[in-house]
Amino acid sequence: MNVTTRGEAGGDDAGVRLDRVTFSYGPDMSMQFDCSARAGAITAVMGPSGSGKSTLLNLVAGFETPSTGRILVGGRDVTALAPAERPVSMVFQENNLFAHLTVADNVGLGISPGLKLSAADRESVALSLARTGLAGKESRLPRELSGGERQRVALARVLVRNRPVLLLDEPFASLGPALRDEMLDLVAGLEAERGLTVLMVTHQPEDARRIAGDVLFLEDGRVTARGTAADFFGGAGPEAFLRYMGEAYETDRSRGIARKPT
């Protein structure tokens, strides 16, 4: 993977860097991040529950403010910027859409937060919806869509917002395996077209293996390992990661029994 050309293809070197960032939810839950994600690449953020994966993304997005340290995107300090002003879009696990607004309006909000859209804006909304496979569903309400389609709407909004960094906080976790792969391929396609820098939280090793170039491994609010996906999944990953993978597979197997609906 050639980092430099990818960055240039995006028109802007939008690598993400957390520079000695500390953050705490309380005395027992302090976190410390000092790491970076390559511009124009997909980085999988992995680690056990409560290790700080979502917090890391929330810090980059601006939903949480660091106690100390800086957050840089493309070399520019964004720590003091409000979430909407950062060169970042985030897709959550759920609640990406306003339930009372149509698909087109939900995407249009990415262009104008007051929904004042010109004809050209509407055109680009329609184009993004077509790109994410939702042509013709402009006037549907979110509840009339499937779970996968709702996340496609969120991705269509990412396209119209046109921000160089995309943060994915397990947006496909509740989808079935085939659908998840389809969505991951869509993300990989968008990343390639736009030269996006993608940070993707996931619990599923196969997700990371499918599209990620790099892996950040978190434990206890710290990044304890980093490297290429090839190394991590080729068995050359750190011992903690292998232990986590074992646990993850274990949980996977027992989940069928433990989660039986009562």
Added chain:
Amino acid sequence: MTAASSARSRDWRAIAGAAALAAVAFLVGGAFFGLLHEGAPSDLAAAFDDYMLRVARFTLWQAGLSTLLSILPAIAVARALSRHPSFPGRAWLLRLFAVPLGLPAIVAALGLLAFYGRAGFAADVIDAAGGGTWPGIYGLTGILVAHAFFNLPLATRLFLEALDTVPADHWRLASQLGMRPAATFRLVEWPVLRAALPGTAGLVFMLCVTSFTLVLTLGGGPGATTLEVAIYQALRFDFDPPRAVVLTLLQVALTAAVVVALSRFGMAVTGEAAIAVSRRRYLGVGRAEAFANGLIILLAAVFVLAPMAATVVSGLAADLGRLAGEASVRRAVATSLVLSGLSAFVAVPLSLSLVAARRGIQLRRRAVRPGPYERLLDAGPSLVLVVPPIVIGAGWFLLLRRGIDVFAAAPVMVVAVNAVMAMPFAVRAIRPAYDAASERHERLCAGLGIHGWNRFRLVDWPVLRRPLATGLAFAMALSLGDLGVIALFGSDAVQTLPYLVYQRMGSYRTADAAGLALLLGALCLSLMLAADRLGRTPE
């Protein structure tokens, strides 16, 4: 757009919340200033005469008895209803049990008199059965029956809600193990009922300690007077301000003590139950038990329904045409609608401000436990219930009489006090929707830069307009039926509908009172119905 602009939009919530709290504090604080400014009598010990002790004792005594008479039958009724989750008319019955909550006390009092009174519908039956002459239900009996009429259905709904929390598996298990009714009660039903008991009993006791209208209309003479009624009498009849001050302080001390005692049990302040209409119970109920349960449910239904039916029958028997033509009636209806509407339009924005401010602070804190300001915003509206409307009214009455004609202040006082009294209920209607919407939308709005007017127009209003309308209708209904503040401040110049009903009662124009009560009841129930309809989610 800068970081500061989004910080400002958060601050907007905090400022609105602080302003709402300040408004409530001004109203309550002004009342206390009035009381303290008036000054207690120099010899406080002498002020606590026998009469006052008797009144205080009676206040607690009737509240305790009322609580017992409401709670114990309610347990039986709730259990019976829970054992039979799907008989025809069950949903209808539960809706009937919600009606007293929206019925103005003065309307219920007239209904009870029309049914149980000396010349009531039941009197003939009782006379024939008992041989003697039915004395009617004035005095302690009347107060107890009235309190049970209001609180038995309320407690039933709360207990039923508790019983609904028993997991379906427990019912399955109980029936698989072949538990008999007694064992089911002891092992499955009683544990959840016991958990709900202190909160429910506390709420009922509190409502009975601060009950004004029912005691005023049904209580008889000094033998059956509570502190609130005594305050009213001290101001309106004896005009004895020092006595009113002592009584008021006594009432506040009493309610505060009760609330402190009850807050340990997590009192359900606004008494609202969310009951699943029907659920499978996997229970085999024997024939004898089914019969007993049916009887219990029937008795409870008659007890609640009869006074309402009596209200309608005696109301319709009144000369409604003549009443509608009377200028005083028309003026009272107009006054009531305007004042209660204004009151609702004050209560809802204040409540929304508190809800938004609390949520804003909750979002900003990282600590797991809420700070004191957040807790104040949380509990603020409920704390108002500690200070009954009569107490606030009395304080301002004493304060204002030095400067202006108190009776000219009636509209302002009625609007302000009723608005604040309706706030706990409006908050109840708005907060769940606001918090749920915020939970879903907060990060999304921040990420997309939707704030200020855009956020209100595109995000908050579509989601909140129904809960806001619910709060509005509920607040208006409460305010419309209230006889507390207007009893103090009412005069020939400013009369509301409840005040007019009370006046006609007082001058023994019972038929007129019944007709007007029917009108008042219909107005309040339509508003409550609207609130209920709006409160249900459209999807």
